[in-house]
Amino acid sequence: MTSRDIFYFFVLFHMLSLSSSSLVKLNNGGYQDIVIAINSGIPENPQIIENLQVNMMKEASSYLFSATKNRLFIKSVKILIPLHWKKNNYLKTRTESYDKADVIVATPHLKNGDDPYTLQYGQCGEKGIYIHFTPDFLVDDKLLSVYGARGRVFVHEWAHLRWGVFDEYNSLSPFYIASSGKIEATRCPIGLKGVYNKEQCTGNGCKCSENIETGLYEDGCVYVPEKNVASKQSIMYLQALPNVSEFCDAQSHNTEAPNLQNRMCNYRSTWDVIMNSTDIQSTPATSNTNIPEPTITLHQASDRVVTLVSDVSGSMSSSKRDERLVQAAEVFIMQIIEAGSSVGLVEFNGAATVISPLVQIITDAQRQQLKGLLVKKASGGTNICAGIRKGFEVNKGTKDGSTYGTEIVLLSDGQDGNFPRACYDEIINSGAIIHVIALGASAASGLENISSETGGAKFFATDNISATGLIDAFASIPSRTGDISQQTIQLESTASTLTSRDCLNGTIFIDKTVGNNTFFLVTWQSAVPNINLQDPKGKVYTAVNFKNDNTAKSSRLEIPGTAETGPWHYSICNGLSSSQAIGIIVTSKAANRNVPPVVVNAHMNQDTINYPKPPVVYASVSQGFLAVINVKVTAIIEDVNGKTETLELQDNGAGADIAKNDGIYSQYFTSFSVNGRYNLKVHVVSRQKNGHLVLPQNRALYIPGYVEDGVITMNPPRPVINEEELVVDPFSRSASGGSFLMSNIPTRLPTDIFKPDKITDLEARIVDTSIVLAWTATGDELDKGTATSYDLRMSINHKDLRENFAGATPVNISSISPQEAGNRETFSFVPEDVVIENGTILFFALVAIDKAAKTSDVSNIAQAALIIPSEPAPTTEPVGDSSDGLNITTITVIVCSSVIVICIIISITTCIVSCQRKKKNPELRV
């Protein structure tokens, strides 16, 4: 191995440890550089910093150490202070930023409670995106009895974020019928004691009754835990109880509870999943329990400093790259970069040149000044390190002369054998963030690594001139401040090569969350096209209202003030006798500082995907910290040759999508054919008022109250959000999801690559003498296409079916042929050799088989139960006023009077559907 090989080995190794966007490192059991960022919208409050430092992180470290059985602790934490908080000799930020922080502290825009939660939508064992705490959670001590001590809550959330485990409670499915026939609260371990009580009640009105239709406790009934239980488990259920200090393990795990942990992790315990994480696997337990206290440092960003470092080497003249660069850089300067930022310009080929030192954007004049310096050019070789060094030089033109926390936007189309080797150390030591845009098929391979190492974003634009990839990249460079009101939001981005007289027509919806600084930009190749743009009130704008720019080859209209809300129709026609590529890009900003705009963020499950691991596309649509559901999300994936694939992303809880109605829209991408870079772009459109806001999932449990020495003390009930505030106006959004790399794809792909994806939403019920089953069809290739057949099995024992599917009783299901993936399947049959009678509990699971005889993993297990209660009149045991009133057994054996058919489905999805039917919007209750 040469020294160069060793270097690249090092770089590669370093990269692999940084597959998520987090910059956290694990070193001898200590987590280093956990980033906690405070949102810029929060008024200055030293108590937040104090409580993070003194009470949360120190407590979290020792709790974490004991929870991981003397392995892991917190070594160092960086707290990022908002720019507008007064200067206090805080350290300068380097590559840390709000948008890449592990933990964010921010206020929810609707007063919807203070539930801490983790944004997590990967598979079992995969890392989450971030943890969210509200300022009230951090400073209001009254909330300690609702969520438990802050350090403990941190560890609960850290387990979601870092090890990909899920909650053991389920606010949508709080009760279930156990194999024993008893009603149980969804929890782990099952032995954890408590009582069933109404949340809002007084005196005798607190008794819980059973719902005659479901056989479970009625709405408003909650499980109130006993405070001083001996059990040490479980942190993913009730970390707030004083003695709880461990995760549920294989012995104590409750496999029957209808929670996300069981569904996502195939009925494994949380500790089992955590034990298999690389964090635990790489860290032996220690006998030395004397762990150091975490080092906590405070950092504050300065005003934004960005230098655009553009490649002008000879190859930039091919495929009009130089022209398209000027066009896209102009959009960045005129529309994207926020006022107050300082911008510099550098060009490089074999050597680098400063085109402009830093200019602070105050008015439009500075934007015009910078724009005037953009000229298309292309000659010479490619020396990326020279460009970056020159960029650092420009960025040093700040007050303190440091590159820490400054940014470089690096665009290159060329190969450079010396990159990043020749400047790797300088880049890492600079403390600067480097965003990269790779252009064309032969851009240097090391670009993305540099972006990941420095916390930057990465994009790829092809040479397809009728695509908007390059502008999308510039438009999607994140504003790192967390000040969403200043962030440019793309509403539309589309382009096409139009023949003579051909038109690009469409409608975009401007909703009330956006509308300031709205720009309509029309790009063209040869001549200004005929433009007709009509606002919602019928006002028409034509090409004469647009400012035309012959250098950037674009026409721009800025709408003064706040743009009219509603549909804007456009028709852009090529008036030439020859073809030309024409595009339209619409950007806007928040209409109101205090109302966060609806945004979409898209990305792949990994930056580098090694065949045959299936790539997954994710798009999260949200407003503030609420998820937006029921909207249409389309992903467009473009390969290195410009070939595109369009996918409708789903929020249906089937296939790649782990949870229904959580505002995370997902889909597998299976139609790849070549290795190399791909780019991802998403469009979101909601044409009617179908869009709806819901609370995020994976929230820490809001503990309704406690039982202590036989006395029930309830916490205040959660606030309820006004339904009207949750309706989302029609809107349009567009965003780049960055680039990803596919590798190891063989030249000759097999005709069948993937097995059908696991079915995760099987449900079963008993209707008279029949069993009725329903599930979402999976596909031949994961969740694509049509499987060939199903194999359905039943058992009277959950464990037997789970552990030995092949040995369970087969059910003849040959009468149905699978439908195309995504469709709802139903199947009913009368079981032979089983008499359906009072007390019958049956379990079902199935697999799908494809054309190549590949078999899916075994589905979730669905339960069908028939309980015919014999006791008349519904009653419940009074709680707290009898000596054994706290014994759950005495409560759960009491059943309601009429004959009921009970259907319990061990699937979150089903509950969401049924709960919504029962209650108009259960997610509103927080």
Ligand SMILES: [Ca+2]
């Ligand atoms: Ca989803």
Ligand SMILES: [Ca+2]
């Ligand atoms: Ca297949």
